[in-house]
Amino acid sequence: MYSRKQLLQNPTFQHFDKLCRIPHISGKEQAISNYLLAWAESLGLAAEQDAHFNLYIQKPATSGYERAPVVMLQAHLDMVGSKSSGENVNFEKDVIPWVIEGNTITTGGKTTLGADDGIGVALAMTVLGDKNHAHPAIEVALTTMEEVDFSGAESFNFPFRAVSLINLDGSNDNQLLCASSGGMAAEIRLPLERVTLPEACRCVRIAISGLAGGHSGREINRGRDNAIGILGRFLLQIKKMFPFTISDLDGGDSYIALARDAQAELVLAAEDISALEKEAAELEETLHKEHPITGKKIRVSLNECKEPSHAYMAEPIIMMLSLSPNGIVQMNEMFPEIAASSVNMGTARMNEGFLTLKYDIRSLSEKMGKSTYEKLELLAELAGAGCRQSTSYPSWDLRADSLLRDTAATVYRRMYGEEPEICSIHVGLEVGYFFLKKEGMDAIAYGPNRWNNHSPSEGMSIPSVYKAEEYLFTLLSELR
């Protein structure tokens, strides 16, 4: 199939190969940023670097395009460093060892490839270095720390002129992304009311496990459920049947993942245990029916545990778990398969007399995300709990009219004889920050097919890189 030599005749693969030789995990972008600065200057281009090692490079319009509006190309310089267990790799020193496997490039499963977003940077370099294609004046924004907290894009303060932005961090060559969600983390901290333990009581641990889990953005729309939510549902149901208190509760691994398991220790009278057992068995059966694809692995198990030293009133905990918004908040008219707004009750922890719940809120519209947060705030207020938000990033709001999106779709249709998929994603992209910097921004995000980002099995399609390069040049030549 493809040989290394053949790929390296193409400028985009040449640039990608060079980038693989300069370590560039998040927070360690100085070397790659310095390399690109010197490279751009060697081509006679105006290039600047800031204190965050962001780069801003300008290339003049080609002849006949002097009056065309400036276009910005944007990609991120950093990559996630993740390696297979047993691989001895130093991401601050070592070259990324890319290999050809059939039609794809991978590292043979050793480490992340860094096509996220090295290929976006390489495509921008191809345009900057090109002498054969017509295009408007180009501004290239290369940012740092995207994979950590978007702080590069946030602090990018060069006085750019473009109002049209092509983000090169897409990962599907027939998709034009035209919106991405903003998000925030939120936390509720509920003080618990201690109760005196009854004389004769038993303690039973109920554990809900085996849910499919997944990413709180990408997989929230797949009906996989959330173990903490299920636990709340179950506690609400048995509350009507017999009294109990709660001595411990725990669920989820990360607020940005759908909770795969959750458990609680219930303190109850011995005579109510058989009713609890019956309800737990029924819940398992119900969950299997409600989740026809992943349900078989879901388990609801009961185990008697030793008598606890203390227990808390169950009602406020049940209220919090049951009334908390959790899951899809709203879908979007234009993208029926992708959530427009969601909230994930990702973790629940009980310690030092508090129940702490951590949420991931995502939304295509900033106002809708804010409204979800306000619901949490209201619930917290009603329950006498504290509520706060942290780490937020802006949404890239969908534009009803987008000249760039329309032109990109027309060019795609003409080149490939089919419609591109116009879509949004339920994760954050840096585009949201550029929308904050200037009124009236218009953007798309695009890129060649790549998969398993942030994992040692990251891969990228070779033919798709050729396609993306060809498409990008054709699109730029139409923007006049």
Ligand SMILES: [Zn+2]
């Ligand atoms: Zn990326």
